[in-house]
Amino acid sequence: MVLESKLRPGEAMIRVEGVTKFYFGEPVLRDINLEVPAGSNLGLIGPGGSGKSLLLKIVAGLVEPDRGRVFVDGHDIQALSITDLAALRFKIGMLFQNYALFDFMNVSENIAFPLRQAGGFEEDAIQKRVKEQLELVGLPGIGHQYANELSGGMKKRVSFCRAVITEPPILFYDDPTAGLDPVTSSKIFIHLRRMQQRGGTTAITITHDIEGLKDICDAFAMMERGRLIFHGSRDAIEDCEIKLVRQFWEGVSDD
Amino acid sequence: MIKAVNRGLELFGAWFMSMAFDVGGIFVMFARIVRAMLPPKLDGPETWTNLYRVGVKSFPIVVVTAMFTGAIMVIQAGLYIEQYGAYGLLGWGAGFSVFREVGPIMIGLMFSGRVGANNTAELGTMMVTEQIDALRALAINPVNYLVVPRFIAMILMLFLLVIIGDLTAVIGGAITSQYLLGVDMELFYWSLVTYVTLVDFSSGLIKALAFGFAIAVISCHFGMTVRGGAVGVGRAVNNSVVASAIAIFVLDYFLTYLMK
Amino acid sequence: MSAVASSEPTTPTDADEEPSTGGARALVEGLLFGVGDPIVYIGQTLRGFADVFRRTLIFILQGKIRxxxxxxxxxxxxxxxxxxxxxxxxxxxxxxxxxxxxQAQRITGDLRPLGGLFLQVLLREFAPTITALMIATRVGTGIAAEIGSMVVTEQVDAMRMNAAPPVQYLIVPRFIAGTAMMIALVAIAIVVCFIAGMFTALYGFNVNPRTFVNFSFVTYADLMICMSKALAYGMAIPIVAGHTGLATHGGSAGVGWATTQSVVNCSLTVVVLDFLLSGLSYVFLSM
Known part of the structure; x- marks a missing residue:
């Protein structure tokens, strides 16, 4: 079921080429070019409504761009058949902004869902892995509860478990700490760092929590009104002269 | 066993309580509307906007529905007319049933689906996003400002839409009669004008007024009592259209009986 | 940048940017957009329904049913x-x-065929159609609201990320249940409606129930019309409501939009199907 990698040596794991997207005639993404090398974690920042989440959904193949191409693991995702796209997505874990926990399943079933869909796992093994994951994020024994009984931070952690349960080589985090208190946020970042230290994981993280981001990312990109205004390494962003980037990075406004 | 009985009683009790809450709430909403209209003062621009929105929004679907309803009633009447060869009665059969009964019911149900549901969703969204609390904080009575204009717009517009709908239904019926049944349009029209009375037509309009009234009060009640976010809005819309449908049939029954 | 044609066919922006020199030209353009936009919209929506219907049938034929x-x-x-x-x-x-x-009292004074004819009209028209309109109201809003809120909370995206097609997961079960339940509900509706009518005839017009209960008018064809209508409505409502739910966009206001749109779409579908099936049955019966 898992799709063979077509990555050429030296090619980036995720490559976005000239992606443009219109909504009702208005451009919401304009000519985005982006590369994420294998094993690195890209931090994507920018004001609300600048198109970060949309870009992530385009990279995941959930939304089709109007122009441009997206390569993930060497595959042009628009050219993939439905079956191949499904197979490619088993390599991708995604943590959604709105938790996206299925409300007709309990927590264990939610977390086990990607394993069951992938197939080839014994029921015992699935239960064991679900239990392990819940213990790792500090939520043992909530498997039988439903999503609407949980707090925001718990939902995010459960959603995180579901994203990483198949140990995917590619991870997308869409605002993993939105609306959480600082203590819960730092807990979430501990888990994100854990995934990163595992090695070999390529990730894109969207967040407004710059301090947390500095810890886990080795490359950064900033968007404003559908455009990519900065893309570079940690050192580059420290020295960046663009005003908006400076303000975001240092968390100050000039007036 | 006792547990099951208890559970059953519990469910019934909860159902009964929510039923009582909604039935009572609908009457309370009506009382508040009456109170807000005494002495008569009306937010002119808001009423005008609502008249426009309600009318324009539902005009296309009312026309389409009425056109098809007229056609369907002609087909149904045609099945009998064919059998007895009484082609001169086609216009009467279709016209009578559309004007008196099927027209107001179909247009009323469509109106409830389009305008009533939309009204509940709109007020409900304002409720969950705390816009109504904001109005209260500005010392604006939300019933005066939001509900009364909608109430007036919905009653007036459904009345007018049923008139338009009746006319389009006749057009739809005439076309079907000519091209599907092969009964001449002129014969259809003659039969309609000769046998259908003004009483038939106006009793349909009285029904329209009653339906408009019911849909307005019910949709405003469910909109103004929404709780629990987006899911709550969806549930309120669902309850609102269900209650409106029930009200339409119950009112229709009593009006039919009174206007025999 | 703005000269690039977008993927959305319904973009009136180009016309709006035209300088308003020729009043007649603006009028004609406005008219064309006024007529063209709804047609394009209806065309897209119908294609969407057909696509969801096709995929639903494929999943059912593949036996992928939960x-x-x-x-x-x-x-x-x-x-x-x-x-x-x-x-x-x-x-x-x-x-x-x-x-x-x-009417019968006024015109013929003969109330004996009332029950038989009532049952026939009930089968041919009112029982399936009014039941379907009620289901469009109750279930159509329910399905759209449920699926719509799953779209805005990204649950549908999460399904797609895990190779679980939303049509298979959400629409196929509702399609099967809707079709089966519509037929059952129409059967219940006929019985209830007929009994209510029987009592009305007894107390309103003194018609003996033994005279009222009269199956001699009902033919095999009437039953066929009733069943085919029930079947068509039962299949159409979950598809239309499900598609409307999946088309939700933009937060909790979007869920409200989908819910109200669903009632209208479902009801109109029922009316149009009623017209088509009534027309077909007329053609067959008068042959």
Missing amino acids: WGEVVQQCHEIGNRSVIFIMFTLGFLGMILVFQAGF
């Missing part, structure tokens, strides 16, 4: 609508017999 979910949906669509259907259709039976009775 039976547990089907049972649950049967409960949601069927059991929870029974009282509503009995109530509204009961009143409808009383209304129809009143109307027919007054």
